[in-house]
Amino acid sequence: MAWILLIVLIVAIALFVLAALQKKQSGTIDLPYSPSKGLLSAAERSFLGVLDQAVGSQHRVFAKVRVADLATVNSGLSQSARQGALNRIASKHFDFVVCRTGDLSVVCAVELDDASHGSKRAKARDALVAGVCRRISLPLMQIPAKSAYVVSEVRDQFLAATTPTEPGSQ
Numbered sequence: 001m002a003w004i005l006l007i008v009l010i011v012a013i014a015l016f017v018l019a020a021l022q023k024k025q026s027g028t029i030d031l032p033y034s035p036s037k038g039l040l041s042a043a044e045r046s047f048l049g050v051l052d053q054a055v056g057s058q059h060r061v062f063a064k065v066r067v068a069d070l071a072t073v074n075s076g077l078s079q080s081a082r083q084g085a086l087n088r089i090a091s092k093h094f095d096f097v098v099c100r101t102g103d104l105s106v107v108c109a110v111e112l113d114d115a116s117h118g119s120k121r122a123k124a125r126d127a128l129v130a131g132v133c134r135r136i137s138l139p140l141m142q143i144p145a146k147s148a149y150v151v152s153e154v155r156d157q158f159l160a161a162t163t164p165t166e167p168g169s170q
Contacts, residue, residue, distance in 0.1 A: 047112050047149060048061060048063060051098075051158075054151050055098050055158055056155075058102075060098070061097070062097045064093050065094050066091075067092040068090050070097070071135070073085045089132060108138065108141055109138055111126070111142045139162050
């Protein structure tokens with residue numbers, strides 16, 4: 001009786017190993033993903049329409065742009081320092097990035113600050129993003145989230161953020 005159980009166990013293990021090998025050879029990979037709820041939150045969708053109007057047809061707005069797509073890590077660092085610097089920005093993104101329509105050069109980044117930006121962790125993230133923007137000379141508009149926006153006010157903030165100031169004119 002023990003021999004029969006041993007044979008059944010060996011056959012079961014062999015079938016399991018064969019199935020695993022066949023799955024590996026067929027190139028199928030377990031992909032534990034499902035669709036997300038959407039690219040933008042309701043507040044971000046609402047603000048996007050206002051921002052599009054505020055920046056005008058000479059600019060194009062992109063949403064959810066990774067910080068690492070706009071800032072590269074300087075050369076000359078050790079591999080571990082370089083990887084650490086990249087890791088700090090790799091999963092961060094700007095809510096919106098405004099580019100010139102003609103050449104898609106980046107004009108400014110926009111952060112929509114809602115209640116979630118009050119936590120200690122979010123403040124540290126915001127400080128990092130603001131620091132990166134200063135380092136790469138990228139204007140950063142920080143807009144408090146609210147239920148309604150006035151296009152002309154957002155336009156004024158955009159112009160203030162993106163218009164170079166004369167040295168000594170402050």
